[in-house]
Amino acid sequence: MDKKRRNKESVESTQVINKNKCVLNTISKLVNQQKHCSVHTKKISFLPEIGNGHFEYNYFDGLFIGMFDVMLKNDFKVCGKQNTEVIELSYLIDGEQIIKIDEISNNLIYESQESYLVYISKVSGSILYHKNKHFKEIKIRMYSDFIKKHKLNSEYGIYEKYAIEKVDRNFAKPLCSKTQAILAELLTDTRKGLLKRLFLESKVLELLYLYLENKKSYKSEASTTDNLIKKLYEVQFIINSDLTTQYSLHELAREVGLNDFILKKEFKRVFHKTIFEYALNTRMIKAKKLLKHSKKPIYEISELIGYKNSTHFTAAFKKVEGTTPKKYRQNDSESLK
Incomplete structure (x- = not known):
């Protein structure tokens, strides 16, 4: 559908x-x-x-x-x-x-x-x-x-x-x-x-x-002036510029001067994802780049995208990508041989 x-x-x-x-x-x-x-x-x-x-x-x-x-x-x-x-x-x-x-x-x-x-x-x-x-x-x-x-x-x-x-x-x-x-x-x-x-x-x-x-x-x-759309893009900028921090909806709303409900509703309308889904997707994109193009250990990559516990990062990565970070890196290395 x-x-x-x-x-x-x-x-x-x-x-x-x-x-x-x-x-x-x-x-x-x-x-x-x-x-x-x-x-x-x-x-x-x-x-x-x-x-x-x-x-x-x-x-x-x-x-x-x-x-x-x-x-x-x-x-x-x-x-x-x-x-x-x-x-x-x-x-x-x-x-x-x-x-x-x-x-x-x-x-x-x-x-x-x-x-x-x-x-x-x-x-x-x-x-x-x-x-x-x-x-x-x-x-x-x-x-x-x-x-x-x-x-x-x-x-x-x-x-x-x-x-x-x-x-x-x-x-x-x-x-x-x-x-x-x-x-x-x-x-x-x-x-x-x-x-x-x-x-x-x-x-x-x-x-x-x-x-x-x-x-x-x-x-x-x-x-x-009504700056709603600017505030939504400011939230996007905040998320993208610091993936090491996992902001709550309330923290982001307070940062840009919106109430929680308006931010939640309008962010979904403009970006077609909830704030959580957007942040998660952005983190996984960066994680895949680091797994592909760097030799950083998985625990370090985990910290760089906002997971203090590498086990939590592995679970989130597997849920989104269908495989673990370790296997994703191995498969990418094998495909280049």
Whole structure:
């Protein structure tokens, strides 16, 4: 049954990825083909088996404004490359994303009521979205025509300050109240033609101004941001960085400022394993590497992954791998002869 369920989820995830690739291809065609001043607008509904919601976009004069509003039925990861020069301004009204940039070692955690500004000339990576989590984002992309028109490549140092290669784990900023008000205007706008184009362009410039100017506002309102997903990844980091210590659920919850129930529930939702299962799996992976690639005695390996008693380590290893550490090492040595 598990295999059938995994196969079904794999097929559905592939459908979602293909749909997102179609969206990205559409954006690319718009950027390359549209040279006039009219607003190109389209709204696309997600297939019911993928999720409940829609994607809507407006494009004109090198300015793309996309609006996502969906509840997905399965986790999925979108991988891709960006080779077009663009300034990207994103506002995550609800939901969470795990962003992986190939040139950067750590995952970037982006969640509800946050925003970011980046300059991209060339980048590759992936974005992970979680199922059963409402996702609502406004993503603004400013391409070469728009950038040159407003001298964004020379006047404000955006290329140097916000280059995507320089982003770190604190890349996202909380939304200020003025920004939230403008986003609400964008989401409820019904204008058409010239008025729509003027309205959208003015609001994007206002949002960009607020982001560049109001750094103090971002900092002062940071305490209102919901950092749940960041706290979950902090727990993952704590476990991975010190396998010699076997933390209890209560210790981890206290460390990141969550209650036990929320941590237990949300960790399972995000990582598809309980904290105990995740920690055990991580320990066994390290144990197998040490058994394969080192000559450390089993009692020492046991201590390195958090078992003070090698008998307990042997029992846990056998339960997971179906063999003892000693036999696992012997079998690996024999296979190399």
